[in-house]
Amino acid sequence: MSACALPARRCPPRGNKSAFATFMQRVDDFLRESRMPPSVLGLNAIGDSGALTYWRKGRLPRFRTMRRVDAYMESWRRERGQLDRLTSRYLLPPKPEVVADGPLASSALTAAGNDPRKAIELLRIAIESIQPLAKAA
Structure with a gap:
């Protein structure tokens, strides 16, 4: 039997809450960096669009779930880096704004x-x- 008396879905992650706090900081940093809505991150990473809302209201994810979200964020960054390299190599640079007309x-x-x-x-x-x-x- 598990150490938690609650059903498996309600059990806090093994470890302390500081792991959850640092995880949520990484998620918030990623959301700012990617400009991705929290629902899209939850849906793409773990198939639950309301996950981040639940976590912010106090529900704690399992370590396995946190690892899945971390893996998704890392793969997104990796793909984004490849895309940035491709666009800088093959596409035209952005046009500067017009500063004078005449x-x-x-x-x-x-x-x-x-x-x-x-x-x-x-x-x-x-x-x-x-x-x-x-x-x-």
């Missing part, structure tokens, strides 16, 4: 072959070359 900006963009990063660099060089003249005047 004849000078459109001329720089045309001179740079419609590459916004090169256009910004050309504008920076133009501004640096004009600044000494403006200070002298």
Whole structure:
């Protein structure tokens, strides 16, 4: 017979509550990092969309369940890292925001072959070359 008098579903994990506290900290960090709703994490990791809600209300998961959630978070991070490497290698970098609009900006963009990063660099060089003249005047 188990050491817990409650049914198996209600028994706290073997160990102390600090293991649960650090586990929940890892989960909260993951949710912030991934921008994933708690219900999606619960559903994907253990098949229960309400698990994190139950845990926050005081129900304690088993160690096996915590390991499954940890394994899911690790695999998500691993897949995300592979995706980041692929996108940085094969896809175009994100376009910078437009900081200027007018004849000078459109001329720089045309001179740079419609590459916004090169256009910004050309504008920076133009501004640096004009600044000494403006200070002298």
